């Protein structure tokens with residue numbers, strides 16, 4: 016089986032963690048690296064979390080490279096930071112210090128090298144700063160990238176503001192560059208990712224696996240469920256980032272539509288909003304947006320894949 020060469024650009028993040036563990040348990044993917052970015056937590060913490068996750072998965076072939084600590088327009092902070100993913104970004108559990116080393120190339124340089132070495136799919140599940148800087152430094156590399164699969168944006172309603180979804184809001188300038196570049200993009204916006212969730216039965220299933228991965232996943236998801244209960248009046252947790260990985264495992268699982276996407280970089284109230292134009296004339300656009308997914312099928316696959324960790 017030909018495996019898809021993948022780099023996951025990430026800000027772990029509880030739902031990033033589930034996405035990463037799903038990817039690392041999937042034989043369809045050759046995950047070469049996790050490149051980190053500031054987002055759900057600062058860069059130091061998201062990078063530490065990426066190293067923790069590689070150690071947890073025992074996939075010591077996967078490189079962890081640190082990327083950008085600040086958005087292109089400067090560092091961003093948001094109200095209630097720490098409420099969603101915990102202060103440490105992974106639900107504030109206890110972890111031993113990971114043995115997984117930090118790679119010595121900057122994430123942007125590593126991405127450029129891996130793009131130069133062969134067909135590469137980039138799964139971007141955090142703010143798009145690393146990809147924006149990559150395009151600033153190496154504008155021609157977009158033509159070499161097989162595909163960029165992004166979790167971000169919203170067609171209808173944001174989460175960090177009424178207009179904007181977090182990953183795009185956290186670096187709108189980078190996002191605008193990413194959507195304007197020539198690479199094929201598949202976008203998983205909130206209106207798609209809100210169809211994908213895990214409930215208390217799923218948490219009990221993971222915990223009942225009696226493996227380190229199973230226990231960690233259930234323990235990380237518990238505070239995330241409490242946040243959902245307060246914010247959305249439901250304990251079911253949204254699996255935003257896992258949708259970007261799921262797309263690579265089964266191309267037919269998520270129905271998609273051709274669109275044009277622009278990012279609002281200057282609005283008084285709407286900075287970071289995605290302008291997703293779904294009109295008919297964009298049917299063949301190189302940018303596709305996820306529209307619908309069957310959650311039961313997704314959850315079944317996630318359960319099966321995570322149960323392969325020993």
Ligand code: BDR
Nearest residue numbers: 028030031140181182255
């Ligand atoms: C996105 O923001 C982060 O909190 C999640 O990890 C996900 O990537 C959802 O808006």
Ligand code: CA
Nearest residue numbers: 028031140141
């Ligand atoms: Ca994320």
